[in-house]
Amino acid sequence: MHLPITLLTALPLWLPAINAYTPLSESFLRAIPSPGNAFDIDQASNGSLLAPLLIPRVPGTPGQKAAQAHLYNYFQTALPLWNVTWQNSTSTTPATGTQQIPFANLIVRREPPWAQPGGTNFLTLVAHYDSKRAPEGFIGATDSAAPCAMLMWAAAVLDKYLTQMYTEMSALGEGGDDLAMDMGIQLLFLDGEEAFMHWTDTDSLYGARSLATQWTMSPNPRPHHKFYKYRTPLQQISLFVLLDLLGAKEPRVPSYMPTTHWAYKALAGVEKRLRGFNLLESSSSSKRDGGETLAFLPDGESDTARARTARISDDHLPFIHKGVETLHLIPSPFPDVWHTSNDDGEHLDLATVRDWAKIVVGFVGEWLDLMEVWTEPEGEGQGQEEATSGNDKETMEKESTEGGKASFAERRRSFLTSSFPP
Numbered sequence: 038m039h040l041p042i043t044l045l046t047a048l049p050l051w052l053p054a055i056n057a058y059t060p061l062s063e064s065f066l067r068a069i070p071s072p073g074n075a076f077d078i079d080q081a082s083n084g085s086l087l088a089p090l091l092i093p094r095v096p097g098t099p100g101q102k103a104a105q106a107h108l109y110n111y112f113q114t115a116l117p118l119w120n121v122t123w124q125n126s127t128s129t130t131p132a133t134g135t136q137q138i139p140f141a142n143l144i145v146r147r148e149p150p151w152a153q154p155g156g157t158n159f160l161t162l163v164a165h166y167d168s169k170r171a172p173e174g175f176i177g178a179t180d181s182a183a184p185c186a187m188l189m190w191a192a193a194v195l196d197k198y199l200t201q202m203y204t205e206m207s208a209l210g211e212g213g214d215d216l217a218m219d220m221g222i223q224l225l226f227l228d229g230e231e232a233f234m235h236w237t238d239t240d241s242l243y244g245a246r247s248l249a250t251q252w253t254m255s256p257n258p259r260p261h262h263k264f265y266k267y268r269t270p271l272q273q274i275s276l277f278v279l280l281d282l283l284g285a286k287e288p289r290v291p292s293y294m295p296t297t298h299w300a301y302k303a304l305a306g307v308e309k310r311l312r313g314f315n316l317l318e319s320s321s322s323s324k325r326d327g328g329e330t331l332a333f334l335p336d337g338e339s340d341t342a343r344a345r346t347a348r349i350s351d352d353h354l355p356f357i358h359k360g361v362e363t364l365h366l367i368p369s370p371f372p373d374v375w376h377t378s379n380d381d382g383e384h385l386d387l388a389t390v391r392d393w394a395k396i397v398v399g400f401v402g403e404w405l406d407l408m409e410v411w412t413e414p415e416g417e418g419q420g421q422e423e424a425t426s427g428n429d430k431e432t433m434e435k436e437s438t439e440g441g442k443a444s445f446a447e448r449r450r451s452f453l454t455s456s457f458p459p
């Protein structure tokens with residue numbers, strides 16, 4: 038038996054971070070930058086991540102190629118530490134006869150520098166970049182250009198924290214030993230979500246079905262350890278977070294999944310704290326008569342998901358069917374503009390788009406336990422509101438062992454270490 042010495046010595050150093058977990062502090066939440074012009078809808082706007090996607094993006098058309106180029110070039114130039122790969126397939130569709138239509142999923146990953154091939158677990162953020170074939174000229178701003186742009190922006194904000202986290206862990210000789218240490222982020226920009234004619238099991242989810250199947254059938258390279266952590270890329274998905282139909286004003290995204298309701302609550306908690314610190318723009322514009330702000334994520338205080346809500350068919354289905362745990366961020370009801378010509382840039386509520394992007398960054402930050410690498414500014418971080426007080430770690434640890442109420446950290450950990458059905 039051979040156990041590398043670095044693993045043995047590394048153990049105690051980072052371990053406390055795994056069982057403990059610190060909610061993002063006020064100063065951290067305040068430091069999440071404003072998206073600025075990232076979501077400008079004007080094609081002439083310099084630096085907009087969204088505007089180039091506000092075109093018809095039907096698979097097999099030039100718009101699809103333009104959207105692909107925008108996504109690909111962005112990561113190549115702005116985020117060189119992220120690994121960008123395509124997963125391609127072709128299929129006939131009921132609308133296009135015998136012609137093979139190309140579908141290309143873009144997979145974008147940031148993983149620890151010490152990661153062995155197939156050794157990283159990925160918090161996986163997903164949106165589809167194709168648009169619907171009809172009505173003619175359909176843009177699909179909420180469906181799902183805006184969610185794609187949110188993920189692009191979130192990656193850029195998270196990039197520096199990931200660098201810091203990986204650098205500090207590397208310096209301490211940590212990583213590679215514990216599952217929770219090998220956390221990465223994966224973005225999936227899926228193609229062919231929309232039906233070409235009428236939604237059926239075979240006329241929809243072209244990209245997602247192809248990717249889920251391919252990942253099931255592609256074993257990871259044999260590790261030099263005696264065991265596989267994750268036998269396939271599918272198993273490397275710790276949680277599949279799907280964003281869809283986001284960008285219209287006053288969205289209500291209920292909790293759909295009983296098994297990931299704990300993660301929904303964490304997300305809702307981030308929204309609540311951001312609002313509490315007045316860091317969300319929509320809070321001022323969406324107040325009820327009584328002055329109460331409507332939450333995007335209204336089920337955060339609920340103990341259970343709305344398990345009886347019918348499952349909405351979407352890109353997560355092929356993954357759910359293969360045992361992947363998912364969190365579905367789609368409003369109910371759908372936006373009024375859904376699948377109409379009005380789902381365009383002009384009908385987006387940009388304050389809502391920017392708020393979603395910040396909420397996503399906060400959620401990922403908590404998932405990665407970024408407070409471990411966050412330095413409170415001098416003179417701050419003391420005596421703030423409950424949720425961010427100094428003894429969070431102890432509190433969370435207690436919660437995790439008392440009263441049978443598992444903490445976020447414990448639930449996350451069990452997700453990272455759970456094995457999938459064979």
Ligand SMILES: *[C@@H]1O[C@H](CO)[C@@H](O)[C@H](O)[C@H]1NC(C)=O
Pocket residue numbers: 083084
């Ligand atoms: C767009 O922004 C980039 C980077 O900020 C800058 O270098 C470039 O000159 C700008 N282009 C235009 C046309 O304003």
Ligand SMILES: *[C@@H]1O[C@H](CO)[C@@H](O)[C@H](O)[C@H]1NC(C)=O
Pocket residue numbers: 120121122
């Ligand atoms: C990117 O990922 C692919 C597929 O996992 C791998 O073959 C390639 O070596 C990676 N590239 C870099 C630069 O890490």
Ligand SMILES: *[C@@H]1O[C@H](CO)[C@@H](O)[C@H](O)[C@H]1NC(C)=O
Pocket residue numbers: 105123124125141
């Ligand atoms: C996959 O599709 C992308 C996007 O269209 C393209 O750039 C790439 O060359 C394709 N890769 C292969 C191996 O065909």
Ligand SMILES: [Zn+2]
Pocket residue numbers: 169180231376
């Ligand atoms: Zn759609």
